[in-house]
Structure formats: C-alpha cells, structure tokens
Amino acid sequence: MSLLDAFNTLKQSGFDAKKDKDYNPYKEIPDGEYLVSLDGVTHNAKNDRDFLMISFMVVQGEYEGQKESVFPSLATKKANGDPMPNSVIARGIAEIQLIGEAVGAPIPDSCFAHDNETDAYEAIVPVLSQAKNKVLKLTKKTTPNKRNPDYPYKNYEFEKAEQPRALDIEGENDPFKDSKNNVEVNGSDFPF
Structure with missing residues (x-):
C-alpha cells in the first residue's frame, strides 16, 4: 500500500482532523471463536513495569486482519508493592503454556525458573x-x-x-518444469 492509498483510505473512512480526536482503524474483536495466527511476541516496559505482549491476527471471517493482544502477567508484586497471589501468577504461567502448546512451541519449565518476571519474559520471547x-x-x-x-x-x-x-511445487506440480533453463527476455517481450 502506498502513502496515497493510505491517505485515501483515511479520507474514505470519514476522518476529519478538525473534528475527530483520534483515529484507530482497529476495533476490538467481539466475543467469539476466531482462527488467528501468532503475529508477534514482545517484552515491553511502561512506567517501571515490564510486561509480555502476545499479538494475534484474525486470518478469516468478518474480522480478518484485526489484531488482538494478550498480556499474561508474571509479576510477583502488585503495583503497591504487596506480593501477588500465587494463583494470579499461576494463571499467567498457564496462559503462556497454553499458547505455546496451541502453536506447537511448548514453553520449557526453565523459562519460569527465574527470580523475576523480566528474566522469564526474556526467556519466553525467543521460544x-x-x-x-x-x-x-x-x-x-x-x-x-x-x-x-x-x-x-x-x-x-x-x-x-x-x-x-x-504448496508442493516440486516435480510434477512444478508449473515451470517444461520451461527452458536459460530463457532470454528482451524489450519486445514486454507489453509496455
């Protein structure tokens, strides 16, 4: 997509910088079941707290192209400094492990054998x-x-x-199997 295409898309959406406060083409997907692809995994930080963000993209249906992100937390302390309940941390671990299993990338137990969430996130991202x-x-x-x-x-x-x-394009399924190996092309071969 070119810059001009994006500009035209923005204008067609009815966006008006004089009246609107922001523009967000990504509306949250509603409750339901979706076929998605794992779009990205990042370890980020904001306001002295770090977090894991796992993003998915809907690959079919009405919401195709929309993204949904989950933020499983392994924080051992609450924002006020109190200890986080083990059940909350266990839920974050379980969510990460379920995602890993669903995409065929099981999370090794060693990823959780750290004294802090920062090191755990750093171990989980590459997996x-x-x-x-x-x-x-x-x-x-x-x-x-x-x-x-x-x-x-x-x-x-x-x-x-x-x-x-x-796609299997080797052997019999190769659409170019009968072509010559050394094809020469000159300017008269192009329609323009």
Whole structure:
C-alpha cells in the first residue's frame, strides 16, 4: 500500500482532523471463536513495569486482519508493592503454556525458573517467536468488571488448529518444469 492509498483510505473512512480526536482503524474483536495466527511476541516496559505482549491476527471471517493482544502477567508484586497471589501468577504461567502448546512451541519449565518476571519474559520471547505465523483457535469471552465497568475482563481460550499446507511445487506440480533453463527476455517481450 502506498502513502496515497493510505491517505485515501483515511479520507474514505470519514476522518476529519478538525473534528475527530483520534483515529484507530482497529476495533476490538467481539466475543467469539476466531482462527488467528501468532503475529508477534514482545517484552515491553511502561512506567517501571515490564510486561509480555502476545499479538494475534484474525486470518478469516468478518474480522480478518484485526489484531488482538494478550498480556499474561508474571509479576510477583502488585503495583503497591504487596506480593501477588500465587494463583494470579499461576494463571499467567498457564496462559503462556497454553499458547505455546496451541502453536506447537511448548514453553520449557526453565523459562519460569527465574527470580523475576523480566528474566522469564526474556526467556519466553525467543521460544514463542519461533512459532510466528502459526495458526491457532482463539476464543474470547468478556465478563463484567464491577470495579471498573468500562474495562471488562477478557478471558481467552487457545486451541491447536490445523496448519495450512505448504504448496508442493516440486516435480510434477512444478508449473515451470517444461520451461527452458536459460530463457532470454528482451524489450519486445514486454507489453509496455
């Protein structure tokens, strides 16, 4: 896509910089089951807290091309410095392991054998990154957040999905098998 194409897309969307406060073409996907690909895994930091971000892209259906990111936490302390309950940390570990299994990149136990989440995230990123573009099923379910109703809880389930087959273009399926090895092309061969 060129810069001009992107500009035209923006204008066609009805965006007006004089009236609008922001532009975000990525609307959150609603609850449901989706076929997604693992789009990326990053270890980031914000406001002295680091986190793992695992991104997925919907690969078929009405929301094709939309992204969804999950942020499994391995933080051992709350923002106020109190210890994080083991059940919360265990949930983050389980979510990471479920994603790893669903994309065929099991997370070794050694990734969690660290004294802090920073080192664990650094160990997990290369393992999951090997499965980038692998396809899996993602089911999203939101539940109400009584303390902050504008931000419902997002719950995810991850399952293995059949991977697309690579095209076999060797041998009999090779569309160029009958062509000559040394083909010469000159200017008169082009239609322009």
